[in-house]
Amino acid sequence: MATLAVDRKSALRRELESIVGRDGVLSDPDELLVYESDGLTLFRALADFVVFPTCAEHVAAVVRLANREALPFVARGAGTGLSGGCLPAEGGLVISMMRMNRVLEVDYDNQVAVVEPGLVNLHLSWAVGPRGFYYAPDPSSQQACTIGGNIANNSGGPHTLKYGVTVNHVLGLEVVLPDGELVWLGGKTRDALGYDLAGVFVGSEGTFGIATKIAVRILKKPQAVKTVLAVFDQIDQASAAVSAIIARGLVPAAVEMIDQLTIQAVEDAFGCGYPRDAAAALLIELDGLRAGMEAQAERIVAACRESGAREVRTAADEAERQLLWKGRKSAFGAYGRVSPAYMVMDGVIPRTKLPYVLGRVNEIVAAHGLRVGNVFHAGDGNLHPNILYDPRKPGEEARVVAAGAEIMKVCAEVGGSISGEHGIGLEKSDFMPFIFSAADLAFMQSLKAAFNPTGLCNPGKVFPTKKSCVEAGPVAYRPHAIEERGLAQRF
Amino acid sequence: MTMAPVIPGPPATSPAPLALHGLSVEGVNQCVHCGLCLASCPTFSELGTEMDSPRGRIFLIKSLAEGRIGLTDSTVAHLDLCLDCRACETVCPAGVPYGRLIEAARAEIERQRPGGAVRRAFRWLNFGLLLGRPRALRAAAVGLRLYQASGLQALVRRSGIARLLPGTLPAWEALLPSLPPAADRAPLPPLTPALGPRRSRVALLTGCVQSIVFGAHNQATARVLARNGCDVLAPAGQGCCGALNAHGGDHARAIEMAKRTIETFEATGADAVIVNTSGCGAHMKGYGALLAGEPAWAERASRFAGTVQDVAEFLAREPLRGPLAPVPMTVTYHDPCHVVHGQKIRRQPRHLLAQVPGLRVVDLPESDWCCGSAGIYNLTQPEMAGRLLRRKVRNIEATRAEAVVTANPGCILQIEAGLRARSLRVPVLHLVEVLDRAYRHA
Numbered sequence: 001m002a003t004l005a006v007d008r009k010s011a012l013r014r015e016l017e018s019i020v021g022r023d024g025v026l027s028d029p030d031e032l033l034v035y036e037s038d039g040l041t042l043f044r045a046l047a048d049f050v051v052f053p054t055c056a057e058h059v060a061a062v063v064r065l066a067n068r069e070a071l072p073f074v075a076r077g078a079g080t081g082l083s084g085g086c087l088p089a090e091g092g093l094v095i096s097m098m099r100m101n102r103v104l105e106v107d108y109d110n111q112v113a114v115v116e117p118g119l120v121n122l123h124l125s126w127a128v129g130p131r132g133f134y135y136a137p138d139p140s141s142q143q144a145c146t147i148g149g150n151i152a153n154n155s156g157g158p159h160t161l162k163y164g165v166t167v168n169h170v171l172g173l174e175v176v177l178p179d180g181e182l183v184w185l186g187g188k189t190r191d192a193l194g195y196d197l198a199g200v201f202v203g204s205e206g207t208f209g210i211a212t213k214i215a216v217r218i219l220k221k222p223q224a225v226k227t228v229l230a231v232f233d234q235i236d237q238a239s240a241a242v243s244a245i246i247a248r249g250l251v252p253a254a255v256e257m258i259d260q261l262t263i264q265a266v267e268d269a270f271g272c273g274y275p276r277d278a279a280a281a282l283l284i285e286l287d288g289l290r291a292g293m294e295a296q297a298e299r300i301v302a303a304c305r306e307s308g309a310r311e312v313r314t315a316a317d318e319a320e321r322q323l324l325w326k327g328r329k330s331a332f333g334a335y336g337r338v339s340p341a342y343m344v345m346d347g348v349i350p351r352t353k354l355p356y357v358l359g360r361v362n363e364i365v366a367a368h369g370l371r372v373g374n375v376f377h378a379g380d381g382n383l384h385p386n387i388l389y390d391p392r393k394p395g396e397e398a399r400v401v402a403a404g405a406e407i408m409k410v411c412a413e414v415g416g417s418i419s420g421e422h423g424i425g426l427e428k429s430d431f432m433p434f435i436f437s438a439a440d441l442a443f444m445q446s447l448k449a450a451f452n453p454t455g456l457c458n459p460g461k462v463f464p465t466k467k468s469c470v471e472a473g474p475v476a477y478r479p480h481a482i483e484e485r486g487l488a489q490r491f
Numbered sequence: 492m493t494m495a496p497v498i499p500g501p502p503a504t505s506p507a508p509l510a511l512h513g514l515s516v517e518g519v520n521q522c523v524h525c526g527l528c529l530a531s532c533p534t535f536s537e538l539g540t541e542m543d544s545p546r547g548r549i550f551l552i553k554s555l556a557e558g559r560i561g562l563t564d565s566t567v568a569h570l571d572l573c574l575d576c577r578a579c580e581t582v583c584p585a586g587v588p589y590g591r592l593i594e595a596a597r598a599e600i601e602r603q604r605p606g607g608a609v610r611r612a613f614r615w616l617n618f619g620l621l622l623g624r625p626r627a628l629r630a631a632a633v634g635l636r637l638y639q640a641s642g643l644q645a646l647v648r649r650s651g652i653a654r655l656l657p658g659t660l661p662a663w664e665a666l667l668p669s670l671p672p673a674a675d676r677a678p679l680p681p682l683t684p685a686l687g688p689r690r691s692r693v694a695l696l697t698g699c700v701q702s703i704v705f706g707a708h709n710q711a712t713a714r715v716l717a718r719n720g721c722d723v724l725a726p727a728g729q730g731c732c733g734a735l736n737a738h739g740g741d742h743a744r745a746i747e748m749a750k751r752t753i754e755t756f757e758a759t760g761a762d763a764v765i766v767n768t769s770g771c772g773a774h775m776k777g778y779g780a781l782l783a784g785e786p787a788w789a790e791r792a793s794r795f796a797g798t799v800q801d802v803a804e805f806l807a808r809e810p811l812r813g814p815l816a817p818v819p820m821t822v823t824y825h826d827p828c829h830v831v832h833g834q835k836i837r838r839q840p841r842h843l844l845a846q847v848p849g850l851r852v853v854d855l856p857e858s859d860w861c862c863g864s865a866g867i868y869n870l871t872q873p874e875m876a877g878r879l880l881r882r883k884v885r886n887i888e889a890t891r892a893e894a895v896v897t898a899n900p901g902c903i904l905q906i907e908a909g910l911r912a913r914s915l916r917v918p919v920l921h922l923v924e925v926l927d928r929a930y931r932h933a
Contacts, residue, residue, distance in 0.1 A: 026540065026542075028563070028565040029560065029563075030542070030551060030554070030560045030563055030565050030566045030569075031540075031542050031565060031569075033550070033551075033554060033559070033560060034541045034542045034547040034550050034551065035541060037524060038524075038526075039524055039525055039526055040524075041523075041524045050540075052539060052540070078526055078529050078530070079526055079529075079541060080525065080526035080527075080529075096539060096540075096541075098539030098540075099539045101539075118539070120530050122530075123530070141525070141526065141527060143527055143530055143531075143582070144526050144527050144528070144529045144530045145526075265584075266584065268586070269583075269584040269585070269586060270584070330527065330584035331584070332523070332525050332584075333523060333525035333527050333583065333584030333585050334584035334585060335523055335585070336521040336522060336523040336525075336583075336584065336585020336586065336587065337521065337584075337585055337586055339523075340520040340521070340523070341523055342523055
């Protein structure tokens, strides 16, 4: 609960209004309530204020005020995050970036766009689309999520397989540092000199400051696109097909897997054309030059058939392709048709472990008396088990958290990681010791302290807390799974 | 401003189904908070505040029903600012029945905050008298026609005296439609017989305000349907379908109006009930849900709702019958919210326009984005309505179309007002008027 005394709160409100204007500050209880969660409703916290800056100077002034008053603050975009990363600490400021949503400049010759952080991801592609360009990172929430939020979480998306994640597309950023200073990290060219601070900032989950301008690469739209839907009667066949495709040296732009529960939910939502009786489907996309694409597609079709696909078809036109993608990208929301709430996990595993891990996920969730839907980036082994639950049933939230922790452990044990693209936030902070040693975490803490010495900028995220219901206390060194497998070495 | 304390956390269990004013809002539990609706919401897009987004409003409605918050000034303001355009329903993967939730919330607002005597009288005048009794509406129309034909309106507008009126009255005055002469307001004949081979026997909702302000649309609709082989019945006893009442929180009267509408149209024995206004069509298709709580009516209402069709939806089921004369102009199509979002009719109007020879249709950016009319929203929320209207007009200008085609009287009035304010001479036509023109010149 918010804890500010009434007179201090009204004085602060007046001061915030003097920075961002009267209509730029929220402090009514019902208004703050709406900001208590992001896309993950498992975690809730109330701020004292939500403020709406419209320029970098506003952001800097608000941050300086927060420092003077020792109030925690956190930036928020569209609030579609899935790890509680933009939740306020109890009390303090939420700084909404939604009124900074312009495309500031586009240099088509050099393929660079400079945008504000509140710009919706898809709107950038719309803005540069008429000239034949697009912005490649495409999180499933791209119709609503913001570029600023993508920066915080180093977001991925289905096309990550070929094009990489957000950090591969950011050239530089203007940032308000946690003490209120305004600096540029990186620039607008490919090879900025000095330390790659833009690279350090991307994925720092709002703990290193608040981006106010972002220079990103825009890509020329591919000459040709081909989208293949492969349908399987057993989920293991689909997993095998993923490995078969990659083993043939093919690099599709995307390889997505959707299981039966999820197919049925998205078919109820939009009637996208996935067969309801399939155990699993793969959505595979090729893009690039027209020459040679047909041959590649044939090899993919063959790999799927040899793995046991009962049906493989290619989207006949752009409308069918769009509809298939709409189904894939709306999957999380579609779970609302089968359950009042869900928690999505974001584990990453070696592709070869797919059949084993999917089996374990099902066992773990069933053992906790819950249901799970799977829809994920199979090509790069980025799982998204969505555990369905009803928050109104006593004890279910605790069971979800416990099942989630066990799944994360399995991912770590097979040499994977606890997050591919959703960020650590609040949700996974206590799982960090599954992956990192105490020394690893201490080094990360010292980097955080260099940017954010007071800790007021987005506190309580990324690092494990002592309040943990999973694994508490200081963490002893454990070799990371990839060390044990001899894939990495500590120096 | 009243403030209620926030009770932290949702209750551990929720034994009773969630409801407001006796209307179920269980649909809130379908919202999993994914946020995919945010960017499709016109008010969120303008303001960036999540209480003015679908997800935020659903959360407010849920919190109200759970008793976490009370109905404060602030909560009422955010719920009132909703256009009820239902664009969020189109993008919602979870299928949250948003329109029903906001209607329940508005009914609860009316129950708890009926307002002072002036507001109550105003609502009675509109929802009870004018919409409830066709004859009263006709009498009011005569008065309005007198106000306009006498030159009094021109005088009021020139003098700027309207700006001195209290509350939202200046906005009401500015949007008063210019009433056509009595001939255009004459009721349709009870039967307009089919031309050529008979395809169907349909009944037309001539509407309450529609029949007075846009009688010409009804006449054009009847002619186009007749050209396509329909006997068109226009039952004389019909009144208002109750859509404006339901959208405005006047639930009790909305139920009575629905029952009367069902009785009137059932008696015609028509194969289909054709509607050429967006809010009415969407609302009548929802009669099943509206009357679900009344055992004597539930099934009957569902059956009736199944016969309701928007005029474009009905016509597009078969190719238009010829001959159609060329209509040589460039137009752009604006999707009325309760056609495209409320009834999911997007393809059909474009398909019909494509069959008119010589007509060039250019895409309107944000064509399915509310123009700000939204029933009586432009009267109750003139500021936001004005922002959305200016956005709509900017998009129309960018198309360089010679005319705007749409399919709803509210949108036509609103967009005409917006174009007039920019001194643009771009007519706004109902889809059936374009088809009628092609038939009449053939």
